[in-house]
Amino acid sequence: MSRSLAVLLAIFAALAARADDAVLRWGGDAEGGAPFVEADPGDPSKLRGFDVEVANEIAKGLGKRPEFVQVAFQEIDQSVQRGDFEIGMSGVEDTPARRRELSATIPYFEFHEVLTVRDADRNRFRTLADLRGHRVGTLTGTIAYERLLAAQAKEGVVLVAYDDDVHPYSDVHEGRLDAVLLDNIIAARAMRRTPGLYTQSAPVATGHYIGVLAKSNTALRDRVNEVLRARMRDGTLERIYRKWGIWDDYQPAFFAGVGAAAPTREEAAPTVDKTKIALAYIPALLKASVITIVLSCAAMALAIFVGVMIASGRVYGNALVRAVLTAYVEVVRGTPVLLQLFVLYYGLSAVIRLPAFVAALLGLGLNYAAYESEIYRGALEAVGRGQLEAARTLGLTEMQVLRLVRGPQAFRLALPPMTNDFVALLKDSSLVSVITVIELTKQTQIFAANIGSWVIPGVLCAALYLAMSLPLSRLAGVLETRWRAATE
């Protein structure tokens, strides 16, 4: 026992020792794609992009070998703080929260938030003010997202949040959105990919990309800053940016400003009262909870209704009906609900353009219907034959036997597994953020990204989920006790 413990410790020590000298581990999201970080189409085991080249330059300047660590874009901050890698960079934006919670490098690129609209709307939607009452999409956890959050109140736009920067543009093309607000690099890339779009040249906001390091890692950060300044001065960064087609008229002035700055620029981190910020987020969390509970209840109602239909069809239907329903159950149970949501929302958008909430409701409801139907089928088959025969001899039709005797008795048997599924559905509802529905988990993620900590948002989020699921379990418990008395 103690020997295996020693072996484990040795392994941990070996792993920890990797955080050393010769290697600079840098984290980024290869899903972000070109020109930031993407798999090389010629050799997918290699990465390319301007962020990759900047990271390589930094490593070279530090005398280290760069090593890439894949991390989801939204998780870069948390990941670097807990030490998964030394520096995070792939279109990481300079925000007050990041400066507060992490050690930020000097900015190494200046970008602009720009509006992209359909070509036909280029004269109609020039500014956010023109978009009052219209749907504007962006990526969560970005400056653009914060700007649109403000624009909801100020300019009256309708904010639609995405987890990726590809679908907002295709949704503009398809008419689900009227505009996207995102970095000019991303907009330029989308214009190449999606026809019929137009990007307004006037910037809505200006931002910078930075590298982030753990709060305590200021020594390495200062060395990185030196390297970055040197590469700005000697034209290396300009060469990289030109290569990737992102060098523009804004960069020279930006380089002059940052590159000339004194080597130790201390960003006096303003102390912020996190409790106060947390309080400010509570209304948004409550609103997201309402979405979660409404979506879950509606999806469960749909799942129960469709589940009952499927179960009845499988118990009472002819061979064809049974085969079709069995196939439905197997396909739906055998594929991930995430995939089903994508197919419903994006895959079918050429045929039918479902609103996000409807797609979420259908996706979750139809998925859970498959599970519910199996519960009901089992429960229907568990009702004693004598009960059915007694009902038949009294003259009840088969439909009445099902409705008045078999169904109610089966329902009592099905209740415990159904409660279980409802609680699971409540939590699975967090998956719908992939199709732009902001529910509790997503709102918490945004919250955590903005204040740079998971502690308060995590506790609040958990409390809200429990506040929803506990009464449910309690209610089911009461019904079960009452019905068990009736059936034993």
Place this chain on the structure above:
Amino acid sequence: MSGNGAILTVDALRLLRGTREVLRGVSLSVRRGELVALMGLSGGGKTTVLRSVAALEPFDAGTIDVDGVVLRAGPLPPRIVAKELRKRVGMVFQLHYLFEHLTVLQNVVLAPVHVAHVALADAQKRAMELLEALGVAHRVNALPRELSGGEAQRVAIARAMAMEPPLLLMDEPTASLDPARRGELGETLVELTKGGRTLVVTTHDDDFARAFANRVVILADGEVVEEGDARAVLSNPQHPATRRLLQAPAS
């Protein structure tokens, strides 16, 4: 086929389970107002005859005529025939099969309300009368699992009677009762026949049959081996199967 005041005529009924012949040409006839005991050792086919008459079991040959509704060999009858049959035949199961999720009163009013479309209040009034007459009115709000065997049986009789079927089939009603209770049941059944009801009751209990049945039909190995006046047949059994039946302890 239903001549001479017969409410039930079973003619050459054959039924196979796999290759086993459970009924091999059973014929019997029951007149209106009779209480007929269908007797025989276990496995003799008594319950199968009742289930066939109630259209719970398809059969392979022969016919069953219940007051003009004719069941034939082959699959269970279509809904329209079944509906007519249900108006004429009620059934009380050996294990009662009261609806587990409903109270006594709800059990009794279910069919009158949903099948006969009687107003709920009227159905409840009639149910109370029936339960009163059967001596279980004090149990109206109980659930089936809370009832004793005898109480459950009375509720099952009330449930079947609530639809006022002219013919009532009862499968082994004495099995769940101790001997003292059997007398009470017998008297209840006799009361029912006085009201014009016809009863066919399966039983092993020859004392019960002797005391209350007008007629007995003895089944052995899927055939009718003897029938006639209850006291005459049971006092002077002609067939070996009847004699064996009388030797077996009435459980």
